[in-house]
Amino acid sequence: MILRRVEERIRSALSRLWPDADITAVRVEAAREKGHGDLATNAALVLAKQLRRAPLDIAADIVADIESDPLFLDVEIAPPGFVNCRVTPAAWRELLGRILLEGDRFGTTKEGEGRREQVEFVSANPTGPLNVVSARAAAVGDTLASLLEATGIDVEREFYVNDFGSQVDHLVESVAYFLDGEKGEFPENGYRGAYVADLAGDVAANLAPLFRPGGEENDDPGAAALEEWVGEIAAGEGKGDSSRNAPPLPEGRKLPLAVSEKTWRALLRRWVLEKMLEGQREDLASFGVSFDSWYRESRLHGEGKVEETLAELEKTGDVYEKGGAWWFRSSKYGDDDDRVIRRSDGRPSYFLADIAYHREKALRGFDRAIDILGPDHHGHIARMEAAMEALGRKKGWLEVFIVQQVNLVRGGKPVKMSKRAGEFVTLRNLIDEVGVDAARFFFLMLRPNTHLNFDMELATKKSLDNPVYYVQYAHARVCSVFRHAEAAGIGAGTGNGCLDLLDSPDDIELIRFLDPFPGVVASAARHREPQRLGAYLKELAATFHTYYHKVKVVGPQEEITLARLALLEGVRTVLRNGLRLLGVSAPDSM
RNA sequence: GCGCCCGUGGCGCAAUGGAUAGCGCAACGGACUUCUAAUCCGUAGGCUGGAGGUUCGAAUCCUCCCGGGCGCACCA
Numbered sequence: 001m002i003l004r005r006v007e008e009r010i011r012s013a014l015s016r017l018w019p020d021a022d023i024t025a026v027r028v029e030a031a032r033e034k035g036h037g038d039l040a041t042n043a044a045l046v047l048a049k050q051l052r053r054a055p056l057d058i059a060a061d062i063v064a065d066i067e068s069d070p071l072f073l074d075v076e077i078a079p080p081g082f083v084n085c086r087v088t089p090a091a092w093r094e095l096l097g098r099i100l101l102e103g104d105r106f107g108t109t110k111e112g113e114g115r116r117e118q119v120e121f122v123s124a125n126p127t128g129p130l131n132v133v134s135a136r137a138a139a140v141g142d143t144l145a146s147l148l149e150a151t152g153i154d155v156e157r158e159f160y161v162n163d164f165g166s167q168v169d170h171l172v173e174s175v176a177y178f179l180d181g182e183k184g185e186f187p188e189n190g191y192r193g194a195y196v197a198d199l200a201g202d203v204a205a206n207l208a209p210l211f212r213p214g215g216e217e218n219d220d221p222g223a224a225a226l227e228e229w230v231g232e233i234a235a236g237e238g239k240g241d242s243s244r245n246a247p248p249l250p251e252g253r254k255l256p257l258a259v260s261e262k263t264w265r266a267l268l269r270r271w272v273l274e275k276m277l278e279g280q281r282e283d284l285a286s287f288g289v290s291f292d293s294w295y296r297e298s299r300l301h302g303e304g305k306v307e308e309t310l311a312e313l314e315k316t317g318d319v320y321e322k323g324g325a326w327w328f329r330s331s332k333y334g335d336d337d338d339r340v341i342r343r344s345d346g347r348p349s350y351f352l353a354d355i356a357y358h359r360e361k362a363l364r365g366f367d368r369a370i371d372i373l374g375p376d377h378h379g380h381i382a383r384m385e386a387a388m389e390a391l392g393r394k395k396g397w398l399e400v401f402i403v404q405q406v407n408l409v410r411g412g413k414p415v416k417m418s419k420r421a422g423e424f425v426t427l428r429n430l431i432d433e434v435g436v437d438a439a440r441f442f443f444l445m446l447r448p449n450t451h452l453n454f455d456m457e458l459a460t461k462k463s464l465d466n467p468v469y470y471v472q473y474a475h476a477r478v479c480s481v482f483r484h485a486e487a488a489g490i491g492a493g494t495g496n497g498c499l500d501l502l503d504s505p506d507d508i509e510l511i512r513f514l515d516p517f518p519g520v521v522a523s524a525a526r527h528r529e530p531q532r533l534g535a536y537l538k539e540l541a542a543t544f545h546t547y548y549h550k551v552k553v554v555g556p557q558e559e560i561t562l563a564r565l566a567l568l569e570g571v572r573t574v575l576r577n578g579l580r581l582l583g584v585s586a587p588d589s590m
Numbered sequence: 591g592c593g594c595c596c597g598u599g600g601c602g603c604a605a606u607g608g609a610u611a612g613c614g615c616a617a618c619g620g621a622c623u624u625c626u627a628a629u630c631c632g633u634a635g636g637c638u639g640g641a642g643g644u645u646c647g648a649a650u651c652c653u654c655c656c657g658g659g660c661g662c663a664c665c666a
Contacts, residue, residue: 025607027606027607027608032605032612033609033610036609042607045608045647049645080646082609164666166666189665324664327664336592336662340664341664342664343664344664347664349663350666375595376660376661377661378661379594379660379662381594382594402594402660404595404659445603446604447604450595450603451658451659451660466614469628473629480626481625483625484625484626488625522606527606535613538613538614539604539612548625548630549630552625553625589626
């Protein structure tokens with residue numbers, strides 16, 4: 001807020017002094033060094049070339065223009081041409097008043113208002129429990145969405161469900177293998193792992209008793225309705241939610257129902273799919289992540305969107321036939337190669353369905369779509385962007401970025417995992433072993449596109465390898481001061497009127513540190529880099545901890561105590577708002 | 591081979607193109623009769639993988655090289 005005021009003041013000075021100059025590169029930022037004042041601008045350096053004058057001369061003109069402003073205590077020039085401003089204590093106190101007034105809203109801005117954007121993330125195949133890369137993507141995607149919301153954007157969180165392809169079929173075959181008593185060969189491309197056998201057990205206990213497969217091989221007229229019915233039961237049971245009772249049985253049927261082998265297979269598939277989805281949904285919910293929308297690939301096929309998309313793509317003239325298959329000329333738009341969209345057997349490729357999916361996003365009215373993908377998908381970026389461009393979307397409408405891989409380590413040694421054998425650490429394991437707060441903070445501390453070595457042993461230790469405790473402790477400590485004040489009979493933070501008593505360098509220094517918060521949130525959102533917020537919160541916590549040791553907040557003078565409690569309320573507000581964006585709890589005591 | 595990502599003190603990581611590159615862990619030395627020591631204060635540790643270039647100014651942008659990872663299907 002102070003930063004913005006200073007920036008506006010300087011920009012208006014610049015446009016008055018040099019109306020024709022390009023000032024887009026001018027920055028105002030909080031000074032890193034104490035000797036550099038509170039805020040600094042590079043304006044003179046940026047303008048030097050344009051104006052063909054020495055930076056120090058330009059700086060002198062700027063200083064002459066702004067130094068009389070009551071906002072400033074003093075304004076200085078520092079070689080090679082920085083202008084350093086010191087803001088009056090009164091202005092800082094005003095900032096604190098503003099923070100207390102805004103409360104939960106402090107940190108939000110309005111720059112994105114009126115925009116509607118979608119963030120799609122996780123979107124793992126419904127063939128097993130979520131792994132740690134999905135966990136990382138979940139933390140990053142969820143927090144990115146929250147950050148965007150904090151800038152005023154209307155954000156939808158979406159999970160794309162790949163329920164159409166052969167991967168689910170492979171899982172179903174694997175389940176069927178266990179269901180049939182593990183006879184014969186294990187299916188090719190099957191899924192191993194304890195959860196598959198568990199699924200089979202669940203089917204045997206809850207689904208198999210309802211049906212008697214082996215009937216006629218004709219198309220069961222009620223198959224579709226039965227499938228919906230099974231889907232409802234499976235989803236309801238997964239949730240343990242009695243309000244989602246299954247609809248009544250189709251007219252005139254009695255349990256167990258005789259069905260054809262083919263229908264039984266379809267029902268089994270549906271059951272398995274819903275169970276997997278429910279499992280993923282529950283794990284994500286325990287991780288603090290909930291989606292506004294679960295969009296199923298099957299829906300695109302069922303509603304004819306895939307064929308529609310193919311037809312539209314053909315109209316662009318970028319589709320051709322070769323070797324019996326149809327190809328999209330993605331190389332024309334920057335991809336390395338052209339890609340198959342209709343296979344020679346006539347089935348649409350996954351890529352085509354994906355194009356249809358993204359086309360639907362556009363038709364659903366989003367101003368921007370952000371996809372967060374895993375490290376094994378970066379080959380898809382170029383072709384997808386190519387397709388959207390061919391369909392007439394502006395470059396940048398679709399924004400794809402990769403969350404890099406996670407190497408799990410335990411006590412310094414790599415955790416052995418075998419995806420083939422179905423042995424891997426799941427999101428659920430992570431929550432149980434490390435906890436939601438630590439895991440989320442750890443994921444959000446790093447830039448999303450760096451490889452992460454996640455030491456599960458270290459993350460659980462109370463040591464500060466995991467700074468989440470450091471930040472949370474700062475919050476708990478503030479709360480503790482309030483408890484102490486209350487016990488001493490001093491009312492909590494009601495008196496804004498006495499803020500004027502905050503005049504020591506320690507007090508001002510701490511207030512000063514609250515100012516960048518909205519800017520940090522906005523830049524973390526804009527750059528899609530949540531770690532900026534985590535880093536800021538760590539610094540704020542450090543500044544507070546130092547303050548705590550130097551300044552005794554609750555003292556004999558009630559007036560100054562009240563003033564400092566107000567300051568701590570400001571600190572608490574920022575810590576809490578920041579942690580909330582990260583999806584990490586802000587405990588009152590630890 | 592082609593493409594993408596990453597190389598920052600021993601380890602893990604920060605740094606909207608800005609000033610003397612920060613922080614935590616680990617190491618060493620201090621601070622609890624105090625609102626929680628899950629904390630604080632101090633010491634030591636660096637040619638930001640290497641070489642060029644752009645710029646008033648580069649960890650950040652460009653080119654090449656070296657190292658690590660990932661991806662290059664009519665699979666999803």
